[in-house]
Amino acid sequence: MLAHTETIKEVEGAATQHSDDITRLQTEVARLTAETAKLSDKCEDLEGRSRRNNIRMIGIPEGKEGTHPREFISQLLTDLLSLDQKPLIDRCYRSLRQRPSDGQPPRPFILRLHYYHVVEDILRKATSSGNLIYQGKRIQLFPDYPPTVVNRRREFTPAREILRNKPDVRYRLLYPARLIATHGASTQQR
Known part of the structure; x- marks a missing residue:
């Protein structure tokens, strides 16, 4: 009986340790994901600046x-x-x-x-x-533009084709990928 009690305590300790490890790893993965996104945005910005001229x-x-x-x-x-x-x-x-x-x-x-x-x-x-x-x-x-920006701007192509055929609508595509359409005094952004 004593051997079973010690084995159960060891299993509980190992489960607690594994749970703590998983929590720590999940926190680290979230931090690394955020850092990767930040570095990716920075690389895109640098590539855009290098293509500015x-x-x-x-x-x-x-x-x-x-x-x-x-x-x-x-x-x-x-x-x-x-x-x-x-x-x-x-x-x-x-x-x-x-x-x-x-x-x-x-x-x-x-x-x-x-x-x-x-x-x-x-x-x-x-x-x-x-x-x-x-x-x-x-x-x-x-x-x-960098390829990532071109791909994001390309998503607006169907909307731009529709707007191009509307006589009272003016539109423009801002950097990196924001569509602004104006009809009379009303302005919409996407």
């Missing part, structure tokens, strides 16, 4: 840039947007995916401009100019 340019046919894409794009932007002077481009390259075959859309250009105010000016002029056309092809300019 970048523009994504879509629609330029493959091979038109020749062997000097920086000079080609700088001159093209000057001509398309009627800029006072050529923008100073640090880097200019096509996205790193495989070269498309005939009939597929061309790879976008990624431009790294030296000055942020030039990026703002180019994007503003591109928006106000409406359709930009180069050799019969429509050219589009966008800020170069």
Whole structure:
């Protein structure tokens, strides 16, 4: 009987110890989950800041840039947007995916401009100019966002398509991914 009492006490002690260990581990997992989320947000923010001076340019046919894409794009932007002077481009390259075959859309250009105010000016002029056309092809300019931000913004595409067809509704998509729609004096945010 004494042996059973001691065995029961050992089992109770072990169960208490295991319960304490589980509680401690759950607390640690919660802390690590919060820290991981914080670090993930920080990485996304840093990636966004590193792309701040970048523009994504879509629609330029493959091979038109020749062997000097920086000079080609700088001159093209000057001509398309009627800029006072050529923008100073640090880097200019096509996205790193495989070269498309005939009939597929061309790879976008990624431009790294030296000055942020030039990026703002180019994007503003591109928006106000409406359709930009180069050799019969429509050219589009966008800020170069990190993939996580692009995916979050993409979730608003169906809503934006609906709003685009409403004549009295104005909308805009704010960074990172917030849709604001205005109808008369009423404003809604999502």
